[in-house]
């Protein structure tokens with residue numbers, strides 16, 4: 001499989017590190033994953049026979065000046081158009097208008113390339129359009145890491161519960177707010193907990209999307225669209241963030257309860273309700289065990305009943321592992337189909 005990577009930040013670099021370490025295991029499985037181009041915001045490293053990943057990581061850290069295969073000014077779009085590849089892995093930042101990821105993914109589909117992404121932006125802005133393009137071009141479009149990083153959600157739904165009906169989904173999908181609430185439950189104010197989250201690397205200095213519930217709502221949109229085949233947008237979600245959550249936490253403490261920023265997708269007849277909001281939960285609710293940066297999802301199925309999955313989230317390496325799983329899924333499926 002010839003892979004074209006776009007984005008060499010936290011997740012992109014972790015992906016290359018993982019692959020350098022796991023190369024032998026993948027070879028044993030008969031998988032030969034070759035990176036033929038790797039783009040960042042300023043150019044593209046190219047080798048049609050396969051780039052040496054450890055070398056690329058070194059150049060990215062020290063600067064590309066001495067690298068004779070880094071084409072400065074060669075954009076990701078140029079790379080998709082001009083270089084022969086099977087899978088485009090899109091790992092640029094999530095933005096409100098979906099760009100630059102949206103254009104990258106569309107270009108990949110137009111060239112009949114499979115796409116794997118961890119980037120929420122394009123899926124929130126143009127879910128149905130992208131799904132349709134993938135279908136029309138007969139290529140895979142996998143995005144496990146867009147919702148709750150490595151918590152297995154889409155792979156679970158597409159393999160174990162294909163014939164069941166989902167009536168309701170609840171989730172803790174934002175690590176930053178879960179960290180802040182966990183600290184506030186210990187008695188810290190919102191501001192103190194936020195400062196701790198920034199210091200510990202859980203929150204960025206640009207934290208508004210997290211604390212205002214927008215990041216969690218983006219994940220609700222992607223999940224609801226996937227489950228129900230809809231084209232919901234961000235403004236279809238009722239959103240309340242955690243800036244004013246302190247009184248609820250005080251109240252919950254008095255009652256021996258916890259507080260979580262809960263994401264909810266509820267099917268009521270033909271109606272689908274999407275919501276992100278801080279909620280009081282009892283100690284025997286499984287979500288009460290999901291603390292700090294951890295994330296979880298609970299599905300309420302018509303026949304299988306309740307399925308709860310939680311995962312410890314520590315670093316972008318886990319996000320990268322989810323991205324790698326998607327890549328390997330495509331490689332294995334292509335091999336089966338010949």
Ligand SMILES: NC(=O)c1ccc[n+]([C@@H]2O[C@H](COP(=O)([O-])OP(=O)(O)OC[C@H]3O[C@@H](n4cnc5c(N)ncnc54)[C@H](OP(=O)(O)O)[C@@H]3O)[C@@H](O)[C@H]2O)c1
Nearest residue numbers: 007008009010011040041091092093094100118119316319
């Ligand atoms: N961090 C996580 O664990 C995590 C979890 C779930 C989902 N995600 C999603 O995964 C994606 C990547 O996250 P990250 O933390 O790796 O982001 P990041 O550290 O900000 O890295 C973004 C990368 O994209 C590159 N880039 C930006 N614009 C570009 C363009 N026009 N063409 C080519 N490359 C471009 C940047 O290039 P330069 O290096 O030149 O600046 C950088 O290498 C995001 O959408 C994020 O929301 C991340």
